[in-house]
Amino acid sequence: MIRCSDLHLTFNRGAPTERLALRGVTLDIPAGEFVTVIGSNGAGKSTLLNALAGDYQPESGAITIDEQDVTAWPSHRRAGLVARVFQDPLAGTCGDMTVEENLALAAGRGNRRGFGLALDAGRRDRFRDTLRDLGLGLENRLGAQMGLLSGGQRQSVSLLMAALQPSRILLLDEHTAALDPKTAAMVMGLTDRIVRDQKLTTLMVTHSMRHALDHGDRTIMLHEGRIVLDIAGDKRKGLTVQDLLDQFARVRNEALDDDKLLLG
Amino acid sequence: MSVIALLGSVEIGLVYALVAFGVYLSFRVLNFPDLTVDGSFPLGAAVAATLITKGVDPFIASFAAVLAGAAAGLVTAVLNLRFGILHLLASILTMTALYTVSLRVMGGPNVPLLMVDTVLTPFQGFGMPDYWMKPILFAVITVLVALLLARYLNSESGLALRATGSNPRMARANGISTDAATYLGMGLSNGLVALAGALFAQANGFADATMGIGTIVIGLAAVIIGETLLPARSVLWMLLACLAGSVMYRLAIGFALNADVLGLTASDLNLMTALLVGLALILPRLKREAASRRAKRTQTARPTAASPTAGDKP
Ligand SMILES: Nc1ncnc2c1ncn2[C@@H]1O[C@H](COP(=O)(O)OP(=O)(O)OP(=O)(O)O)[C@@H](O)[C@H]1O
Numbered sequence: 001m002i003r004c005s006d007l008h009l010t011f012n013r014g015a016p017t018e019r020l021a022l023r024g025v026t027l028d029i030p031a032g033e034f035v036t037v038i039g040s041n042g043a044g045k046s047t048l049l050n051a052l053a054g055d056y057q058p059e060s061g062a063i064t065i066d067e068q069d070v071t072a073w074p075s076h077r078r079a080g081l082v083a084r085v086f087q088d089p090l091a092g093t094c095g096d097m098t099v100e101e102n103l104a105l106a107a108g109r110g111n112r113r114g115f116g117l118a119l120d121a122g123r124r125d126r127f128r129d130t131l132r133d134l135g136l137g138l139e140n141r142l143g144a145q146m147g148l149l150s151g152g153q154r155q156s157v158s159l160l161m162a163a164l165q166p167s168r169i170l171l172l173d174e175h176t177a178a179l180d181p182k183t184a185a186m187v188m189g190l191t192d193r194i195v196r197d198q199k200l201t202t203l204m205v206t207h208s209m210r211h212a213l214d215h216g217d218r219t220i221m222l223h224e225g226r227i228v229l230d231i232a233g234d235k236r237k238g239l240t241v242q243d244l245l246d247q248f249a250r251v252r253n254e255a256l257d258d259d260k261l262l263l264g
Numbered sequence: 265m266s267v268i269a270l271l272g273s274v275e276i277g278l279v280y281a282l283v284a285f286g287v288y289l290s291f292r293v294l295n296f297p298d299l300t301v302d303g304s305f306p307l308g309a310a311v312a313a314t315l316i317t318k319g320v321d322p323f324i325a326s327f328a329a330v331l332a333g334a335a336a337g338l339v340t341a342v343l344n345l346r347f348g349i350l351h352l353l354a355s356i357l358t359m360t361a362l363y364t365v366s367l368r369v370m371g372g373p374n375v376p377l378l379m380v381d382t383v384l385t386p387f388q389g390f391g392m393p394d395y396w397m398k399p400i401l402f403a404v405i406t407v408l409v410a411l412l413l414a415r416y417l418n419s420e421s422g423l424a425l426r427a428t429g430s431n432p433r434m435a436r437a438n439g440i441s442t443d444a445a446t447y448l449g450m451g452l453s454n455g456l457v458a459l460a461g462a463l464f465a466q467a468n469g470f471a472d473a474t475m476g477i478g479t480i481v482i483g484l485a486a487v488i489i490g491e492t493l494l495p496a497r498s499v500l501w502m503l504l505a506c507l508a509g510s511v512m513y514r515l516a517i518g519f520a521l522n523a524d525v526l527g528l529t530a531s532d533l534n535l536m537t538a539l540l541v542g543l544a545l546i547l548p549r550l551k552r553e554a555a556s557r558r559a560k561r562t563q564t565a566r567p568t569a570a571s572p573t574a575g576d577k578p
Pocket residue numbers: 011012019020021039040041042043044045046047048
């Protein structure tokens with residue numbers, strides 16, 4: 001469960017480059033709900049996810065995860081509750097460490113890290129099994145440097161890493177944007193499965209209206225740091241991509257520049 | 265070069281291998297360019313030598329030196345993490361302050377260690393001359409430290425340390441306190457360097473406030489020579505490469521000083537080291553540039569694969 005109440009967040013406060021990235025975001029997501037987040041560039045989607053993960057501190061408002069007020073927690077402390085995948089495939093993994101070392105890092109999320117060896121036969125077996133599910137042949141490359149993998153492979157591993165340890169919420173920031181259509185579809189399928197199996201409360205940012213409607217239970221639209229659209233249930237079921245685009249246009253109060261949006 | 269001189273070079277190379285491990289930890293693992301080393305090396309020597317002359321057991325004195333070095337590393341880390349001072353500048357501040365600290369600890373510019381027991385004493389009198397015993401003992405110590413360090417870097421906590429240097433945002437997202445990891449790594453790094461200082465003082469019979477000048481460059485030289493000659497993937501091999509790099513550096517210097525035709529003296533050491541490190545840093549870049557020029561000439565249409573990031577780290 002996630003509760004944001006009246007989040008305000010400003011970048012470069014007082015400077016000429018001041019940006020009001022979040023201007024009063026109030027959002028209540030019940031446990032297990034899968035919310036897709038859309039909005040134009042600079043709407044504040046990444047900022048919202050970063051604030052939830054603890055990368056940025058809001059100047060006012062509160063964030064509650066599973067009835068715990070985490071507003072003042074630094075990001076590493078929230079990691080026991082929050083799993084995430086970044087847009088950039090390079091951001092979610094360490095390129096100069098091996099695949100198995102990256103997985104071991106993720107397997108320690110939320111636990112105390114002691115002086116025991118990070119990798120043993122049991123863990124390697126577990127990692128191999130998890131990787132086999134991907135169907136990318138990575139189960140034979142446990143000892144390969146992460147940096148040698150392709151972007152799609154790295155992003156798939158990032159998603160596995162996010163799911164390796166139990167967490168309460170999953171934050172996905174355009175995690176398929178850098179992938180080719182086929183890999184993106186595979187990663188989306190994996191996402192659905194992980195969210196369903198682990199009953200994760202999920203926020204997924206996407207620029208694809210199709211993904212926004214086809215996945216999850218609820219869709220919100222951000223515009224200039226505010227939630228301007230929030231649809232779920234039957235109302236959402238009947239919605240087409242065109243409806244969503246029309247909403248988008250109405251919100252922005254301007255003609256729609258088609259090539260700015262991926263109709264995916 | 266005589267056998268004794270050769271063994272002497274190996275011995276110093278082995279002691280400085282500990283410095284190389286420390287530099288590898290800060291520069292490579294943590295990605296924290298740390299010059300504190302120039303101060304923590306003489307600090308380790310000063311603390312150990314002073315305590316030993318005061319009658320403290322040499323092993324306890326050496327351990328105290330490690331703690332003093334670790335504390336120095338922590339000061340640099342606090343200046344950087346807590347107060348946001350650029351890491352290079354933070355480490356220069358600590359290094360400068362440590363010069364005075366070492367003088368104060370010793371109560372003068374140097375402390376001789378004559379006619380006192382050192383960590384080497386228990387190993388004397390096995391019928392082996394000192395010039396053999398010292399390098400063998402130091403080889404055992406440095407290999408042991410390398411094994412322990414590699415074991416640590418492959419532990420859960422060690423992995424957290426490596427992730428902190430490699431991708432701090434990812435590390436935090438996986439629940440690693442990057443600040444805590446940096447404190448730990450900086451303490452460990454400078455503790456090792458101080459241990460090197462303590463051993464150096466005991467092997468050579470003195471501690472001197474000026475003995476730290478250029479330590480960082482020597483450590484870097486060892487790391488770079490090791491990486492260039494023995495490119496390795498696993499942590500243990502990287503550390504052993506640093507060790508080998510440190511010994512090879514000393515041998516190269518030893519041969520250069522011994523070659524009368526060159527007319528070099530010990531006072532030319534720092535310039536030679538700087539040239540050596542500079543060259544090791546410049547050569548790979550020149551090689552890349554030459555390669556990309558060749559690629560351009562032969563195939564103008566094809567994009568060249570010159571990596572813009574490869575030259576970032578020293
Ligand atoms: N670290 C930062 N420093 C300064 N300004 C920032 C920073 N991060 C984001 N901003 C600004 O805050 C606003 C919201 O940015 P944000 O990244 O949340 O947008 P977004 O909705 O994720 O956009 P996109 O779809 O392009 O990813 C933008 O105007 C951006 O320029």
